[in-house]
């Protein structure tokens with residue numbers, strides 16, 4: 001999107017618009033451009049804005065108020081969603097876009113569609129897989145807590161920090177096979193890789209709850225499927241916060257990840273489990289994983305689930321033990 005992003009006026013007059021058009025020319029003369037592939041999320045939208053020279057002015061200079069950056073990010077995210085959802089759009093241009101502390105106003109826009117002779121199959125596809133909304137849904141835990149189970153997002157980093165702070169040493173040990181300090185688990189470099197994932201290669205589902213006491217979001221569990229070097233294998237790992245263990249969440253996350261794997265490429269799901277981890281072993285057997293010894297490690301087992309030809313894990317006859 002080429003866009004002009006600056007004005008301090010809430011209700012632009014003809015003079016404001018003229019000024020903004022002059023700035024539009026300046027934007028073009030200085031080639032103040034930033035590129036990003038759709039779809040964007042708010043983190044990517046912020047990074048895109050940060051790459052422009054005008055960004056310093058957008059944040060407010062010489063006593064002028066900052067433009068509404070959150071609204072601007074939302075606009076970029078929605079604009080990118082429009083481009084992804086409407087593949088017949090060949091070019092789209094909002095220029096200029098007037099941004100102020102109070103409002104965003106598109107003064108001009110242009111859309112070019114693909115010719116009707118171009119068949120749907122040959123329309124371009126986004127290089128980045130969009131946020132998989134089809135995997136978002138509500139679920140109620142055995143103790144009555146309502147959660148939304150959804151794919152992880154880059155914006156979840158802070159919630160993940162808080163989630164890790166709730167985990168006991170034994171839960172951490174069972175998941176990582178060694179004691180890993182909270183500081184290293186929540187290091188930004190690590191968490192950004194865990195939250196900012198390529199949904200085509202990896203999937204992490206989180207259980208997101210709004211704490212009725214504080215009104216704030218909290219994560220109660222995370223389940224992850226990661227493609228392995230052997231392209232047909234995906235490794236499964238799951239982690240539920242201590243105070244919510246035993247309420248069915250681990251089973252639900254694993255069941256959803258198995259279903260999801262069936263509609264994607266992997267043929268096999270593997271999970272490495274400590275031999276002493278009775279809960280996870282029970283859960284894996286519940287989904288008919290086969291247990292084999294881990295080579296060179298007598299303390300752990302590898303649980304393997306072949307996906308070919310199996311019925312859905314959500315089939316009640318399969319769920320019953």
Ligand SMILES: CC(C)(COP(=O)(O)OP(=O)(O)OC[C@H]1O[C@@H](n2cnc3c(N)ncnc32)[C@H](O)[C@@H]1OP(=O)(O)O)[C@@H](O)C(=O)NCCC(=O)NCCS
Nearest residue numbers: 171174175237238239240245246247248249250251279280
């Ligand atoms: C393993 C883990 C993910 C399971 O999640 P959970 O939400 O506690 O599991 P569920 O409530 O779905 O229970 C799964 C089964 O284990 C049983 N179970 C749960 N907690 C148990 C416990 N403390 N002792 C024995 N059995 C237990 C449940 O009764 C259930 O069996 P059921 O279906 O017959 O009722 C969770 O306990 C956890 O995060 N553990 C630490 C990290 C870990 O081990 N991760 C796995 C590494 S791959």
